[in-house]
Amino acid sequence: MKEFRIQPIKNGTVIDHIDSGKALKVIKIMGIDENVTSVVSVIMHVPSSKKDFKDIVKVEDRELNPKELKKIALIAPNATINIIRDYEVAKKTKVKPPEKVSGIVRCANPNCITNARTSMETFEPVEPEFTVESTKPLRLRCVYCERELENPEEHLI
Numbered sequence: 001m002k003e004f005r006i007q008p009i010k011n012g013t014v015i016d017h018i019d020s021g022k023a024l025k026v027i028k029i030m031g032i033d034e035n036v037t038s039v040v041s042v043i044m045h046v047p048s049s050k051k052d053f054k055d056i057v058k059v060e061d062r063e064l065n066p067k068e069l070k071k072i073a074l075i076a077p078n079a080t081i082n083i084i085r086d087y088e089v090a091k092k093t094k095v096k097p098p099e100k101v102s103g104i105v106r107c108a109n110p111n112c113i114t115n116a117r118t119s120m121e122t123f124e125p126v127e128p129e130f131t132v133e134s135t136k137p138l139r140l141r142c143v144y145c146e147r148e149l150e151n152p153e154e155h156l157i
């Protein structure tokens with residue numbers, strides 16, 4: 001039988017040890033869509049030694065900005081970020097699941113102050129902020145209205 005492999009990337013980012021099933025959320029966070037112009041490999045449900053199964057995302061010519069890193073840490077708390085330079089892993093870091101989450105998730109409560117319209121010049125918009133009550137499963141509580149956010153992964157900004 002012929003063996004097929006993922007083409008190695010020369011420069012870019014490999015996000016490894018993503019919780020099984022979350023790879024599509026990772027590429028969405030990275031803004032990868034039908035207009036993509038670099039090689040992207042999405043590998044899902046790979047048997048893993050550390051956990052039962054994992055997903056992997058490999059993106060050529062791309063690094064992650066701080067906001068993307070924060071979002072990925074929320075939905076894939078075991079992920080490792082491997083920077084590839086000249087085909088080699090030049091740098092490996094583990095994401096750090098945060099204790100507080102500011103500005104990357106929106107509160108679902110329409111009456112929450114973070115969703116108030118800023119119609120008057122005197123009002124500054126209030127940046128949404130949540131306490132992380134647990135990472136697996138992800139449970140976020142709004143600092144302002146104290147409601148727990150249902151399906152937090154669906155409320156990334």
Ligand SMILES: Nc1ncnc2c1ncn2[C@@H]1O[C@H](COP(=O)(O)OP(=O)(O)OP(=O)(O)O)[C@@H](O)[C@H]1O
Pocket residue numbers: 007008009010014016056058080082084087088089092
């Ligand atoms: N040039 C490359 N192109 C595509 N993927 C790569 C490249 N180099 C490494 N990788 C992938 O990056 C990830 C990390 O590579 P590494 O060699 O550090 O593996 P590892 O020792 O198994 O790491 P870990 O202990 O984090 O699982 C692996 O998924 C590997 O397949």
Ligand SMILES: [Mg+2]
Pocket residue numbers: none
């Ligand atoms: Mg490995």
Ligand SMILES: [Zn+2]
Pocket residue numbers: 107108109112113114142143144145146147
């Ligand atoms: Zn709220």
